[in-house]
Amino acid sequence: MDYFGKSVIDNLGILIEGFKTTIALSIIAAFLSLAIGVVVAVMRIAPTGGLRLIGAVYVEFFRNTPLLVQAYAVYFGLPKLGVRLDPFIAGTIALSLYTGAYVAETVRSGILSIPTGQTEAARSLGLGYIQTLRLVILPQALRIVLPPLGNLLIAMVKNSAIMSSIGLAELMFQGEKLNSDTFRTFEAFTAVIIGYLILTLPLAWGVSWLEGKLNPTRQAKPSLKGASV
């Protein structure tokens, strides 16, 4: 018997495989981009002008060029330099570098929002520059930027779909494969759409819950910022 969704039920295994790959990719890239972002944010506020220059070049280059172009460069370009990567690793690198630039800007804005008095107090207590950052400034800054970081995480999960174009077998890739194998476009895409909504909608609810918790007075007001990632 043939019914709507049969092709999806029959191939649920590969779709779930893709769903798991999307989750794994997102988690690894989230940690990597957070690490990159914090390091670059600290570089961009460093007293050494040269570090600020490198940080700025990194952030502006990766934020102002398309992720697809970066993914092509990493996956098809690096083998020319003798670095052969499988799609998962290449995809993770491209996604982390791209998102890291956004994380860096977000964390930097968090650091800049901490009153200077905090630095002054820490320095007068005898903490060094690195200690001040690590023990006083960063813990407060990261707490403030938690909701925007959550929004970046959502954007990153969505951007991970782009990696199917370099052959990373995540959810979108498996959906495309199902479509080209069965020609059941509507069924395949309905399944993929549900897969992404399962990931992004709870994250979005989580972020607005967090916003309300960290800043109760500004609850329920939509942000002017949009989702520019």
Added chain:
Amino acid sequence: MTVGNEELVKSDPLVVPPRFQISWPSLTGWIVSVAVLLALVIPAALNGKWEPFTLGTTWTFLWQGLWVTLQVAFYSIIASMIFGIILALGRVSPLKIISIPSVTYIELLRALPSYLIILYCFLALPKIGLSLDALWLAVIGLTLYTSAIMAEVIRAGILSVEKGQLEAAYSLGLSPLTTLAQIVLPQAFRRMMPSIVSQLITLLKDTSLAAIIALPELTRQGRIIYNQNNNVLETMFVVAMIYFVFCYALSLVSRKLEVRKHR
């Protein structure tokens, strides 16, 4: 830091390292980082296969792609603004039959990858009898996604206009529609401009996704060039720099508007 404190802080080396002063660690930092950047750039420049970019034909080919990219971005941003206004007004409408579909549309489309939406348009629209040019499929896909985000930006702009403005307009005898068109929207748009420009940057970058539906835009043209010349990194660098020029210029505009807003 208050103005009165500034003198005190500057004279105290313990507190904050003074900024515009040449110190040896700072100078060393500059030299090291410029050296690092040059060490990355010079070997790439010398060993790369740059000959294709000395030919006029390559640049004509890229220019054709850029023109398609700019067209897609232009049509999509205009259409997204129009649908965004409609969706935003729909969302704040008191009629449930209008507001519920608007909210559902905005929340669902915002939560999906734009890659998925473009590909879905490309594969599904011909199946329901709409065979369009790839350019229009890309515009439709990007508009479906961007209008949902625009709607939220516009709604935030509308809600940011103070209530007193509405009350004043009504007490002057203006109709709700006139109030919206002449009082609320002009003020809302001025506040939304930085967000709209940064969304335009995202849109411009997202047009590259149309490469997967075989639209000959900038990224697609770049792929054709590197497949012919076997120089992926060089071509992708040039293509990235073309996007960069436009996006960076827009980001400067957005920053300028942001400063003006806070004045």
